[in-house]
Amino acid sequence: xxRPFGGKNLSxxxxxxxxxxxRARRVIEDAFGILSSKWRVFRAPILLKPxxxxxxxxxxxxxxxxxxxxxxxxxxxxxxxxxxxDSNDLENGSWREERPLRNMRDITNRITSNRASELAIKQRxxxxxxxxxxxxxxxxxxxxxxKGYFDSA
Numbered sequence: 309x310x311r312p313f314g315g316k317n318l319s320x321x322x323x324x325x326x327x328x329x330x331r332a333r334r335v336i337e338d339a340f341g342i343l344s345s346k347w348r349v350f351r352a353p354i355l356l357k358p359x360x361x362x363x364x365x366x367x368x369x370x371x372x373x374x375x376x377x378x379x380x381x382x383x384x385x386x387x388x389x390x391x392x393x394d395s396n397d398l399e400n401g402s403w404r405e406e407r408p409l410r411n412m413r414d415i416t417n418r419i420t421s422n423r424a425s426e427l428a429i430k431q432r433x434x435x436x437x438x439x440x441x442x443x444x445x446x447x448x449x450x451x452x453x454x455k456g457y458f459d460s461a
């Protein structure tokens with residue numbers, strides 16, 4: 309599990325990494341929230357082999373994408389809300405009000421060592437540098453970092 313940089317006086321690279329990690333976590337939570345609000349199988353613990361669960365998730369994603377494509381071709385948005393992620397024009401999905409995710413376990417507060425492995429530290433540094441580079445930068449990240457508009461992951 310990726311962890312943010314800690315502390316108050318973070319470098320621009322560390323702030324960028326923390327922002328992008330926070331954003332990635334929100335996207336993942338939103339995606340699973342949408343799936344669980346549309347497909348009942350995700351509302352309770354799934355007692356299947358991990359490979360079967362992986363296939364189930366892939367099938368739900370394919371169905372989700374098909375239904376969105378069908379909405380676009382018919383011109384009627386009946387399945388998912390419009391969100392333009394690339395321009396950072398985000399809407400809170402209606403699934404957030406539909407049902408709390410009671411079956412999601414919070415794995416961030418597990419009792420483990422507080423020291424990340426050397427490989428994890430190197431990976432975090434690498435990603436932080438990449439997200440701050442011309443190649444890895446997104447248009448709106450500096451605006452959010454400078455204004456402090458992001459949750460810590």
